[in-house]
Amino acid sequence: MITKHDFGALADGSRVHSYLLQHKSGISLRILELGGAIMELCVPDRNGRFTNVVASYDSLADYLLDTTYFGALIGRVANRIAKGKYEIDGREYSAFINNGPSSLHGGRIGFSHRLWTVEPRDGEDPALILTLHSPDGEEGYPGNLDVTVTYTLTADAVSIRYEAVTDQRTPVNLTNHAYFNLGGYASGSILGHTLRLDADRFLPTDADLIPTGELRAVEGTPFDFRTPKTIGRDFDLAYPELALAGGYDHCLCFTAGETETPVLRAEAFEPISGRVMQVLTNQPCVQLYAGNFLKDPAHPLSGGYPQTPQSAFCLETQKMPDALHHAHFDNILLSPGERYDYTTVYRFSVS
Secondary structure (H helix, E strand, O other), X not given: XXXXXXXXXXXXXXXXXXXXXXXXXXXXXXXXXXXXXEEEEEEEOOOOOEEEOEXXXXXXXXXXXXXXXXXXXXXXXXXXXXXXXXXXXXXXXXOOOOEOOEEEOOOOOOHHHOEOEEEEEOOOOOXXXXXXXXXXXXXXXXXOEEEEEXXXXXXXEEEEEEEEEEOOOEEOEOEEOOOEOOOOOOOOOOOOOEEEEXXXXXXXXXXOOOEOOOOEEOOOOOOOOOOOEEOOOOOOOOOHHHHHHOOOEEEEEEOOOOOOOOEEEXXXXXXXXXXXXXXXXXXXXXXXXOOOOOOOOOOOOHHHOOOOOOOOEEEEEEOOOOHXXXXXXXXXXXXXXXXXXXXXXEEEEEO
């Protein structure tokens, strides 16, 4: 079942809506037209109690001013582009600088702050088909880009399929910026969550969180999650790479790289609730972010719950950040006639 709800108005009077998807299994998902953001994802604990496990806001005003990208779709280019400048076929382009010396998550008004067109598709597994047209030159990116994102709710999972086509060669690297706390979004620190990642390398960064170009083995570092461990076990800010970011905020590269179809890449477990979240994707990398910068007192979370560092974590499946400046990184250029097509699934169970 899908129901549509009014969520407020923009300055020009346009109404903004949210859509609630409910599955007969009991799992539910709420999506906002603005940014295509995941507002709620309610899943059961080991006692059958349903709780929202993603951080979100109660008001449209908070989403419009949001700099944390709660639950939002990110594009054209997720993560950072150093100095916002890059070249394609000998021509220089400049993306909007909005994060220190860099362009972050699409620029001044990325896909996270755009109104998406939403088409509900009811059925046993309800779905929302979101579309967005990004015109040539928007935020400094070349080419007209047409994007389709499909959210599908199944009995135990949320599937997100990202598709895009262009009429000029242009960078594309899409993701979703959901913040998870499997104990419930207002349950405190996520450092006690157990996490496993099928990733054997990570990208060290400089002080501006731009990858240095090195692909370093995770072995012997706090970034080795190949064997399950708590997020907090090696959360040692004396380690230089963690100190620069205030905690985990790094791209980890999956052992087998990009795959044709989604495969299991990550698993998180919260011991008090018993909730387990598996991440399946055909993307080659994931940005692990431990919510280090959740500290804005002016914008509390739903129900007035304050933002606090390390109270939620992100597993943003994507290609390597700042790939436009490193020839040995993933190719994020999409050409006319090609189709960008990736899927990530967040699947839930209990233990």
